[in-house]
Amino acid sequence: MDSRGGKITVALVVVCVLLGGGYVVYAALGPSQTTTGASPSAAEAAGVPVMVRAVDPVKPTLNGRVFVVEDGRVVRRSHDLACERVYYAAGWGICMGVAPSGVDYTATIFNSRFEPLHTLTLLGLPSRARVSADGRYGAMTVFVAGDSYLSSPTAFSTRTTILDMKSGEQIGQLEQFEVTKDGTPFDAVDFNFWGITFSPTDSNTFYATLATGDHHYLVEGDVNSRSMHVLRDGVECPSLSPNGTQIAFKSRIGDENRWHVHVLDVAGLKDHPVAEQRSIDDQVEWLDDKTLVYSDGENVYTAPADGSGESQLLVKDATSPVRLESRSGA
Amino acid sequence: MYQVEASKALLKPRLWARRTSRLRVPRNVVMLGTVSLLTDVSSEMVATVLPMYLIFSLGASPLVFGAIDGTYRGAAALVQVLSGFTSDRWRRHKEVAGLGYGLSALGKVALVTAGSTIGGVGAIVAVDRVGKGIRTAPRDALISLSSAKDKLATSFGVHRAMDSVGAMLGPLVAFGILFLAPARFDAVFVVSTLFAVLGLAVLVLNVEGRPQRAPREGAPPRLRAALSLLKDRSFAPLLLAAAGLSIASVSDALIYVGLQRTIDFDPALFPLLYVMTAISFMALAIPVGQLADRVGKVPVLLAGQALLFVVYGVLLMSSVGYLALAVCLVALGGYFAATEGVMTALAGAVLPERLQASGIGILITVVSLGRLVSSLAFGALWFAIGLQSAVLIFAACLILALALSAPLLFRAQRLALDG
Numbered sequence: 132m133d134s135r136g137g138k139i140t141v142a143l144v145v146v147c148v149l150l151g152g153g154y155v156v157y158a159a160l161g162p163s164q165t166t167t168g169a170s171p172s173a174a175e176a177a178g179v180p181v182m183v184r185a186v187d188p189v190k191p192t193l194n195g196r197v198f199v200v201e202d203g204r205v206v207r208r209s210h211d212l213a214c215e216r217v218y219y220a221a222g223w224g225i226c227m228g229v230a231p232s233g234v235d236y237t238a239t240i241f242n243s244r245f246e247p248l249h250t251l252t253l254l255g256l257p258s259r260a261r262v263s264a265d266g267r268y269g270a271m272t273v274f275v276a277g278d279s280y281l282s283s284p285t286a287f288s289t290r291t292t293i294l295d296m297k298s299g300e301q302i303g304q305l306e307q308f309e310v311t312k313d314g315t316p317f318d319a320v321d322f323n324f325w326g327i328t329f330s331p332t333d334s335n336t337f338y339a340t341l342a343t344g345d346h347h348y349l350v351e352g353d354v355n356s357r358s359m360h361v362l363r364d365g366v367e368c369p370s371l372s373p374n375g376t377q378i379a380f381k382s383r384i385g386d387e388n389r390w391h392v393h394v395l396d397v398a399g400l401k402d403h404p405v406a407e408q409r410s411i412d413d414q415v416e417w418l419d420d421k422t423l424v425y426s427d428g429e430n431v432y433t434a435p436a437d438g439s440g441e442s443q444l445l446v447k448d449a450t451s452p453v454r455l456e457s458r459s460g461a
Numbered sequence: 462m463y464q465v466e467a468s469k470a471l472l473k474p475r476l477w478a479r480r481t482s483r484l485r486v487p488r489n490v491v492m493l494g495t496v497s498l499l500t501d502v503s504s505e506m507v508a509t510v511l512p513m514y515l516i517f518s519l520g521a522s523p524l525v526f527g528a529i530d531g532t533y534r535g536a537a538a539l540v541q542v543l544s545g546f547t548s549d550r551w552r553r554h555k556e557v558a559g560l561g562y563g564l565s566a567l568g569k570v571a572l573v574t575a576g577s578t579i580g581g582v583g584a585i586v587a588v589d590r591v592g593k594g595i596r597t598a599p600r601d602a603l604i605s606l607s608s609a610k611d612k613l614a615t616s617f618g619v620h621r622a623m624d625s626v627g628a629m630l631g632p633l634v635a636f637g638i639l640f641l642a643p644a645r646f647d648a649v650f651v652v653s654t655l656f657a658v659l660g661l662a663v664l665v666l667n668v669e670g671r672p673q674r675a676p677r678e679g680a681p682p683r684l685r686a687a688l689s690l691l692k693d694r695s696f697a698p699l700l701l702a703a704a705g706l707s708i709a710s711v712s713d714a715l716i717y718v719g720l721q722r723t724i725d726f727d728p729a730l731f732p733l734l735y736v737m738t739a740i741s742f743m744a745l746a747i748p749v750g751q752l753a754d755r756v757g758k759v760p761v762l763l764a765g766q767a768l769l770f771v772v773y774g775v776l777l778m779s780s781v782g783y784l785a786l787a788v789c790l791v792a793l794g795g796y797f798a799a800t801e802g803v804m805t806a807l808a809g810a811v812l813p814e815r816l817q818a819s820g821i822g823i824l825i826t827v828v829s830l831g832r833l834v835s836s837l838a839f840g841a842l843w844f845a846i847g848l849q850s851a852v853l854i855f856a857a858c859l860i861l862a863l864a865l866s867a868p869l870l871f872r873a874q875r876l877a878l879d880g
C-alpha cells in the first residue's frame with residue numbers, strides 16, 4: 132500500500148502543480164477585474180455640488196468610482212480612483228479602498244484633478260475618512276481584522292490616524308493620545324476611536340468617538356498637544372456643521388447595530404433626532420448649516436438638521452457624500 | 462575503485478543512521494504533519510484574502526462575519542468532544558479526521574463555484590470551522606497512537622512545526638498569486654482548493670489508520686467510559702492542571718496588544734510580532750519536544766509555562782527597546798513550543814489507547830474555555846486597574862497555578878509510567 136499510495140500521491144502533486152500553475156498563468160494573462168461604468172443617478176437638484184462614490188446594485192465589482200453631482204446631473208468623474216470611502220476639502224482628497232492588486236487596503240491622497248499624490252497602506256478595512264476644511268489634516272479610521280481581543284461576537288478594534296495631507300505622513304494615532312475624563316487621566320484596554328471631524332475654523336481642534344465598555348463618548352481633541360477630553364456619552368461618528376455650532380452624529384438604538392441620526396449643540400451638548408426613519412451607519416455630512424446629507428449604504432439622502440420635515444433622496448446608487456464648495460475646483 | 466565503492470557504501474547507512482537517530486519520527490506522524498501543512502496553506506490563503514474579496518467582489522463588509530466567528534467558536538468546542546468520542550467508538554480516527562479535512566476541502570470547492578453571494582461565503586466559513594472542529598481530536602489521537610510513549614513529545618513537536626510552516630506559507634502563496642494576477646481571487650481559491658485536495662489525498666493514501674498503538678481488541682468504548690475520564694485518577698489531575706495553567710496565562714492576542722501599548726513602534730510593523738513569534742515557535746517546537754522526551758514532559762512543560770514570566774516582565778517595563786522585544790517574542794515562541802504540543806503528548810501518554818481521541822477532545826475544549834476565561838478576566842482587570850497591575854496579578858496567579866499544577870502533573874505522569 133505504501134509504495135502505491137506514494138506513487139499516486141506524487142502523480143496527484145504533479146497534476147495539482149500543473150492545474151494550479153496553469154490557472155494562475157491563465158488568470159495573469161487574462162483581463163483583470165477593473166471597475167468602470169457604474170454611474171449614480173442624481174434624483175434631486177442639489178444647490179451645491181456633491182462628491183459621491185457610486186454603487187452598482189447589480190454588479191458590485193463596479194462599485195467605487197467617484198463622481199461629482201450637481202443640479203441633478205454628473206458633472207465630473209474620476210477615471211482611476213476606486214474607493215470604499217472618499218472625502219475631499221480645499222483641493223485635497225482621501226480615497227480609502229482596496230489596492231488594485233487586491234493584496235491589501237490602501238488610502239490614496241488625491242488632488243482637485245483626481246490625480247493620486249500619495250498612497251498609504253492601511254492596517255485594515257476602510258471605515259471613515261475626513262479632511263479638515265483648510266486641507267491641512269486628514270483623518271482615517273479602519274477596522275483591524277483579527278484584533279477582537281475580548282472574544283465577544285460584537286467586539287472589534289479600530290485604528291484612527293491623523294495625517295498631514297501635503298506630505299502624506301502620519302501625525303499620530305488617536306490610540307497614542309492622552310485622554311482625560313472629568314479632569315483625570317482615563318485609559319482602558321478596550322479603548323477604540325473612530326470618526327474624526329475637524330473644526331471648520333481651527334483644524335487643530337477635532338471631535339471623535341471613544342468607545343469603551345458600553346459607552347460611546349464624544350471627545351474633543353487637540354492635534355498639537357496630542358490630547359483629548361471626554362464631553363458626553365452616546366455619540367458616534369460626530370460631524371461638525373460648516374459654522375461649527377452643531378454636531379450631527381449617529382445614536383445607537385439599544386444594544387443593536389442600528390442607529391438614528393441626531394444633532395446636538397456644541398454649546399449645550401443637548402441633542403434631538405432628525406426625521407430620518409432608516410438606520411444610518413454613516414458619518415453624516417452637512418450640505419449647509421441647516422441640511423444633513425448621508426447614505427444608508429445604497430442611496431444618498433438629505434434631511435433638515437432641526438428635526439423638521441422628512442428625508443429626501445438626493446443621489447441614487449451612491450454612498451460617502453461630500454459637500455463641495457461651488458468653485459472649489461473639484 | 463572497489464575500495465571507494467565500499468567506503469561509500471559504508472558511509473551512507475552510517476550518515477543516514479546518525480540523522481535518523483537524531484530525529485526518529487514515525488512515518489505516520491510526518492504524513493499527518495504534511496496533511497496539516499497542506500491544509501493550513503489552503504485555509505490561510507483564503508483567510509488572508511477573504512476580507513478583501515468580500516469588499517472588492519461582493520461589496521460587503523467583513524464585519525458580517527464577526528458574529529459568525531463567535532457563534533461557531535462555541536459550536537466547535539462541542540464538535541471536538543463529539544468527534545473525538547465517535548472516532549474512538551468506531552475505531553475510525555482516520556475516517557473521522559478525513560471527514561473534517563474533506564468538509565474544509567469541499568468548502569474551498571464551493572468558494573470557487575458558488576462563492577459569489579454573501580450568504581454563500583458565510584455558509585462556507587461555517588463549514589470550514591466545523592471541519593476544523595471535527596478533525597483536530599482524531600488527528601492528534603492518530604499522532605499519539607503512531608508514536609511510542611517515550612517519543613510522543615517529539616512527534617507532536619514535528620507535527621506542530623510542520624503545521625505552522627503551512628500557516629506561514631499560506632499568506633505568501635496568496636500574495637504571490639495576487640501579485641502575478643491582480644484581483645483574480647478565483648485563482649487564489651482554485652490553488653487553495655488544490656492544496657486542500659492534496660492534503661486530503663495524503664491523508665487517504667499515506668496515513669495508516671490503525672497505527673502501532675491503536676487498540677485492536679476489546680469492546681468499543683461507551684460514552685460513559687469517555688465521561689469517566691473526567692474523574693480518571695491520572696487524566697483528571699492533568700485536566701485540572703491544564704485548566705489552571707490556561708486561565709493564568711494571558712492570551713497571545715492580548716500580549717501583542719499590550720506590547721503595542723508599551724512600545725511606541727510603527728503600527729505597520731505589528732504583523733511582524735506574529736511572524737517573529739511563529740518563527741521562534743517553528744524553530745523550537747522540535748528540539749523542545751525531543752528535550753521533553755529525554756528529560757520528562759512535565760519539567761519541560763513547567764519550564765515553558767515559566768517563560769511567560771519573561772513576557773510579563775517585558776510588559777512591566779516602562780520603556781521597551783528592540784532587544785527586550787526580541788527576547789520577549791523568542792520567549793513567547795518557546796512558551797508555545799513547550800506547552801500545547803507537550804501537554805497533548807502528556808495526555809497521549811496518560812490516556813488509555815481506546816480513549817485517546819475522546820480525552821484529547823476534552824483537553825482541547827477545557828484549554829480553550831480556560832483561555833476564554835483568561836481573556837475576559839485580563840481584559841476586565843486591564844480596564845479596571847491598568848495594564849501593569851493586571852500583569853502583576855496574572856503573574857501571581859501563574860506562580861500559584863504552577864505550584865498547584867506541578868504535583869498534579871507529576872502525579873499524572875508517574876501513574877502513566879506505572880500503568
